[in-house]
Amino acid sequence: MLGGTSGGYLVPPPSSEQGSPNSSYIAENVLELHLRVFVCCLFCKKLNGIFLIIYSILHTKRALHASQQCLAPLPPLPEKGGEVRYGLIPEEFFQFLYPKTGVTGPYMLGTGLLLYFLSKEIYVVNHETVAAACILSVLIYGVKKYGSKVAAFADKLNEEKVATALAVKNDAIKGLETAIEQEKKEQWRVEGRSYLFDAKRNNIAMLLEANYRERLLTVYNEVKKRLDYQVAMQHLKRQKEQDHMIQWVEKNVVQSITPQQQKESIAKCILDLKALSKSAQMTV
């Protein structure tokens, strides 16, 4: 019907069906699937609307992972989509027909099919054809003229998104790297622990030494004070004894001088004085 059942895409390898009960494919390729759906539609004409509903349901309930779940890192998106000629027919169709019919094969097939449909009026030319032609021409003109600009704009949007994500990632990496450096520095600092403790130990030893010497000095001072006191006491005592003895001796001597002795001594003194005065007068 539509150029054969075999114009296929490459489908992912058959190791993804472990979850479902059957282990084989229903449709090897998309065209075959569409062919089957088309056949089903033609046979049950009354259920036309239901298939649209089913399609929309399938679109909304599309599974997130088509093939086996491969873990991170996710493979990057492919750069370009599959090759399509004239925007409608995938390149694989042309490659499929190339070995048997060469380069012009698909074009001859297309021309033949077109003429067949027109001549047998499987495709009827009516007002819709004119409308389709106008719409298609406008669309193609618009795409050809503004396609590159729209693509550049979309690429720019994508670039910005990727750049913000990359910036976040790079900032996170930089932050983590600075954290690593700081951690390494802290580890290096830890190695200087011994010096720190040595210095602290020296400080403490010095403090202890200073305190010890201070207390030694106070002890010395106190002992000296007490000894000085004892010495002063002894001096004072000796002084007092001396004074007392002198006084007592004087008192006793004075007491021992009887009045008779006093008279004799006075008389003697007078005689001496007279003699002295005589000798003085003699010399003069």
Add this chain to the structure above:
Amino acid sequence: MDVKLGELPMWLATCNFTPKSLLGGVQKAWNSYCNKYINVKRGGTAGISMLLAGYCVLSYGWNYQHIKRNCWRKYH
């Protein structure tokens, strides 16, 4: 290709036609189509234009009985 044309009936007999597996197959086909033409970094018009063309063809097929009345000749 995975299945040759000559082996088609044999291959058709091997796979089961439960609705669940049919739905699974449809889902897989849709996912493979999306991953090939839509989920790419720089896609083009080919992705949706093929879908629209398929939709046009399908709707033409569904309404063929009505369009048949506008044909230009009665006998081809």
